[in-house]
Amino acid sequence: MFYEYEIDYDTQNSYEKGLSEAFWQFMVIPEDNETQEVTYWHFENDLGERNSVSENGLGFKTVQVRSKQVIDHIKFNAHFKLKKKEINPFGFDLPLNLEDELQILNSIDFKVDHEPYLRKTSLTTLPEQHRDIFLFDSDKSIFENLTDLNYWTFDHIFFKVGVTNVDTPLAEIIEKRQGVCQDFTHLFCAIAKYNGVPCRYVSGYLHQGIGFFGDSQMHAWAEAYVPNVGWLGFDPTNNLLVNHNHIKVCHGKDYNDCAPLKGVVYTLGNNETKYSVLVRTAQEQQQQ
Numbered sequence: 277m278f279y280e281y282e283i284d285y286d287t288q289n290s291y292e293k294g295l296s297e298a299f300w301q302f303m304v305i306p307e308d309n310e311t312q313e314v315t316y317w318h319f320e321n322d323l324g325e326r327n328s329v330s331e332n333g334l335g336f337k338t339v340q341v342r343s344k345q346v347i348d349h350i351k352f353n354a355h356f357k358l359k360k361k362e363i364n365p366f367g368f369d370l371p372l373n374l375e376d377e378l379q380i381l382n383s384i385d386f387k388v389d390h391e392p393y394l395r396k397t398s399l400t401t402l403p404e405q406h407r408d409i410f411l412f413d414s415d416k417s418i419f420e421n422l423t424d425l426n427y428w429t430f431d432h433i434f435f436k437v438g439v440t441n442v443d444t445p446l447a448e449i450i451e452k453r454q455g456v457c458q459d460f461t462h463l464f465c466a467i468a469k470y471n472g473v474p475c476r477y478v479s480g481y482l483h484q485g486i487g488f489f490g491d492s493q494m495h496a497w498a499e500a501y502v503p504n505v506g507w508l509g510f511d512p513t514n515n516l517l518v519n520h521n522h523i524k525v526c527h528g529k530d531y532n533d534c535a536p537l538k539g540v541v542y543t544l545g546n547n548e549t550k551y552s553v554l555v556r557t558a559q560e561q562q563q564q
Contacts, residue, residue, distance in 0.1 A: 277361075277362040277398075278359045278360065278361055278362070278559075279359070279360045279361075279362065279557060280357070280358070280359055280360075280373070280557065280558035281356075281357070281358050281359075281360060281481075281483065281553070281555060281556065281557055281558075282355070282356065282357050282552070282558070283306070283354075283356040283357075283358075283523070283537075283555050283556075284354070284355055284552075284553070284554045284556075285304050285351065285352075285353070285355075285356075285483055285551075285552075285553050286299050286351070286352070286354075286355040286464070286496075286551070286552045286553075287352050287537065287549060287550065287551045287552075288292070288349060288350070288351045288352075288354055288549070288550045289349060289351075289352075289542045289547060289548070289549050290348065290349045290447065290547065290548045290549075290550075291348050291349065291545060291546075291547045292348075292545030292547065293543055293544050293545030294346060294348045294543065294545075295346070295347060295348075295541050295542055295543035295547075296344070296346050296542050296543075297343065297344050297460050297542045298342070298343050298350075298539060298540065298541040298542065298543075299341070299342050299343075299539055299540045299541075300338065300340070300341045300352075300537065300538070301338050301340050301341075301537070301538045301539060302319070302338060302339045302340075302341075302354070302492070302536060302537055303319055303332070303336060303337075303479070303525060303534065303535065303536055303537075303538075304339070304352070304353070304354055304371070304525060304536050304537075305319075305336075305337040305338075305356070306356055306358055306446075306457055306480070306481070306523050306524065307336060307337070307340065307524055307525060309364055309524065309527065310442070311360060311431060311520075312358055312359065312360045312361065312363045312523060313359045313360060313523065314356060314357070314358045314541060315357045316355075316356065317351070317354065317355065317356045317357070318354065318355045318499055319339050319353070319354045319355075320352070320353055320354075321341060321350055321351060321352045321353075321419055322350065322351040323333070323343060323345060323347065323350055323528040325341050325342065325343045325345075325350075326341075326342075327339050327340065327341055328340045328341075329449060332525065333528075334366065334528060334533070336341060336511045336525070336526035339354075341401060345557055350360040352481075355425065357529040358459055358523065359544065360523060361520065362519075362520050363519060364521060365426065365508070365509070365517035365518060365519055366372070366517070368505050370417050370419060370420070370480050371409075371417055371448075371503075373474065374414070374415070374417060376381060376416060377413070377503050377504070378418075380503040380504070381400050381418065381472050381503055381525040382472065385411050386468070390443075390474035390501060391493070392441075392529065392561060393469075393474040393475055393476045393501070393529065394469055394472070394474050394497060395469075395529060396466070396469055396470075397529050397532070398419070398530075398541045399446070399462045399466075399530040399531060399532070400446075400462055400465045400475075400477075400530050401552065402428040402446065402466045402467065402470050403445075403446060403447040405447070406444060406446075406450050407470065408537075409450065409465050409467070410425055410428055410449055411471065412425075412471045418473060418502050418503065419502050419508070419539060422500050422508070422510060423472070423510075423516045423517075425464060425468065425510075425512075426464065426510045426511070426512050426515055426516075426517075427515050428458055429464045429467075429512035430460070430512050430514065430515035431515075432450075432453060432528045433449065433453055433454065433455050433460055433463065433512075434454050434458065435455070435457075435460075435513060436454045436455065436456070437456055439452070439454045439455065440454070440456060440458075440459050441454070442531050442532075442535075444459065446462060446463060446466055448530070449462070450463065450469065451464060456514040457495050457496040457497070457511075458477075458496045460496075460513040461477055461478075461496040461497055461498050461512065461513070462477070462530060462531070464495070464498045464510060464512045465477055465498050465514070465530070468500050473500050473501065473502075474500065475498055475500045475501070476498065476499050476500075476507075476527045476528060476529065477498065477529065477530045477531060477533065477534055477535070477547050478496060478497050478498060478499050478520060478524055478526070478527050478535035479494055479495075479496055479511065479524075479527070479528075479531075479536065480495055480497070480523050480524040480525045480534075480556050481483065481494060481495060481522075481523040481553060482492065482495035482511075482521060482522055482523070482528075482555065483520075483521040483555045483557065484555070487500050493536075493551045493552075493553055494525070494536050494551075494553060495511075495513075495522070496513075496531070496534075497509055497511040497512070497513070497518055497522060497540045498510045498511075498512065499518075499527060506536055508534075509522060523555070530543075536551075537549070543549070
């Protein structure tokens with residue numbers, strides 16, 4: 277079974293004292309993979325500046341926009357259509373021998389092959405005082421431990437917008453127990469890596485039609501590597517295994533690899549960025 281989605285991504289950048297030159301880079305185009313296919317996409321801005329498209333070092337599409345106009349604001353809009361395949365996140369067998377699974381996880385070859393996503397970053401390093409906050413159970417499989425971690429993270433943090441930003445340290449998130457999807461995901465990744473499981477940060481879109489947690493921007497979740505299975509998606513913000521409601525854009529070591537918008541602007545004043553994201557199914561389109 278396939279699900280059809282349409283996505284609108286809008287952002288407006290305002291500059292208090294205007295700017296004379298700027299460069300913006302967007303990473304918002306859904307990827308094509310074995311579970312999803314982009315059938316249409318369009319990207320535009322209200323100043324008529326030209327777009328260029330390229331791939332970053334991890335192979336994900338980016339859109340670049342340059343401007344040398346003197347402006348005090350610019351609006352961007354992206355529109356996507358895609359098909360998403362229904363998947364069974366439990367469609368695999370658990371290992372018969374837990375010792376064999378742990379042996380793979382602890383092997384030098386495995387660690388070398390997955391080094392980029394075992395590597396701890398400033399956003400995915402557990403503070404010393406919280407190193408034992410969640411330890412894997414050696415009597416359970418890696419998948420079962422990750423499922424427990426998914427629930428634990430969901431239960432430990434209360435979803436609340438406006439209390440953290442992209443630079444909020446993990447210690448503050450753990451102790452204040454408030455944050456948004458990127459905070460849930462960074463904590464999940466940090467604990468998985470600390471327990472020896474490769475884990476990567478995923479940026480994408482979430483269809484919230486049945487009440488999932490998320491804000492008006494893009495969503496974040498994690499992918500962890502399970503020996504003899506592969507990469508599996510975990511959404512600790514909603515205590516879910518990733519399914520057809522999750523539309524992937526890209527992955528990386530943390531938010532910094534996946535930021536939807538980066539740029540360089542030449543301005544002396546403050547600037548403000550507002551986002552909105554709307555994800556609809558074909559059925560919702562027909563009901564309007």
